[in-house]
Amino acid sequence: MSFGGEAAVIGSRRLFAIHLFTATGAALALLSVLAAWQGDWRATFVWLGIALIVDGIDGPIARRFKVRERLPKWDGAALDFVIDYATYVxxxxxxxxxxxxxxxxLGAVLGVIxxxxxxxxxxxxRMKQPDNSFRGFPAVWNMAAFVMFALMPSPAVITIVVIALAALTFLPVNFVHPVRVVRWRPLTLAMLAGWLVASSWFLLTEPPLSAGIKTLLIVTSLYLLCVSGVQQMLPRRPKAGF
Structure with a gap:
């Protein structure tokens, strides 16, 4: 094998490691299920949180090294979809x-929905919009389920939330991608950081949640849920502040 051929093989192996990194999400999903099987719901969400981090960074890495073009026999998008369905839905x-x-x-019915x-x-x-937002509720049930678990509202409220989000899946209402949507991005990233702080605090401390952390979780969740829908109704300004 020529030097160039050897370099190509080594390069392919390194690129395949990016797919392998994505595939670790499947292992995290399994660990999350095992924790759920034992009734350890906090551990379930910890594994889902780590999977969310992996999902957040594997895509930019794959695009940076042009894995799709350089390893065309392996479909990273299909791999990502399989893992995302497990961890997000x-x-x-x-x-x-x-x-x-x-x-x-009731639990079975809502779970099936x-x-x-x-x-x-x-x-x-049609899920991706020109501004990189999502059309319809983007099936981030991991975050929705976490908020409901942390706040533990009444069954009636849980039922309303699940049915409303399920209906919004099919409606032409935009939902934000916290990183890729440029409009109001600094504020959106700040809200995302606040959500992560509140959720991490919940996972690392004993219940009940303090009023401050509960308020932070509710406010940031509502912002992330509604911001793109609000932007959708507002006219674009060529030189908006952010």
Whole structure:
């Protein structure tokens, strides 16, 4: 084998390591399910949180090294979709069904709603908007389930939230991508940071949540949920502040 051929093989192996890094999300999903099986819901969310971090950084790395063009036999997008469905939809559906103190029947019905609507959303070719926001609720049930678990509202409120978000999956309402949407990005990133602080505080401390942390979690969650819908209704200004 020539030197150039050897370099190409080594390069391919390094590029494949990026796919392997993405695939660790499947291992994290399994660990999350095992924690759920034991009823350790906090550990379930810890593994889902680590999976969220992996999902947040593997894409930029893959684009930086042009993995799609240089390893065309391996479809990173398909791999990402498989893992995202498990960590964003299926395991959160399990949490909603079993971890929110709902009746067996209600938990099963709401879990099925999440699993089915989430699957349909992943097949929607219209999900990405020109400004990099999402069309319809982007099936981030991991975050929704976490907020409901942390706040533990009444079954009636949980039912309303799940049905509303499931319906929004199919409506032409935009939802923010916290990093890729440029409009108001500094504020959005600050809200995302606040959400991460509140959620980490909840996972690292014993209940109940303090009023301040609960307020921070609610405010940042509502902002991330509504900001793109608000932007959708506002006219664009060529020289907006941010």
């Amino acid at each position: 299926f395991i959160p559906a399990l949490v909603i069904a079993l971890g929110l103190h709902l009746s067996t029947l 999440v699993a089915v609507t989430g699957a349909l959303y992943f097949a929607d070719t």
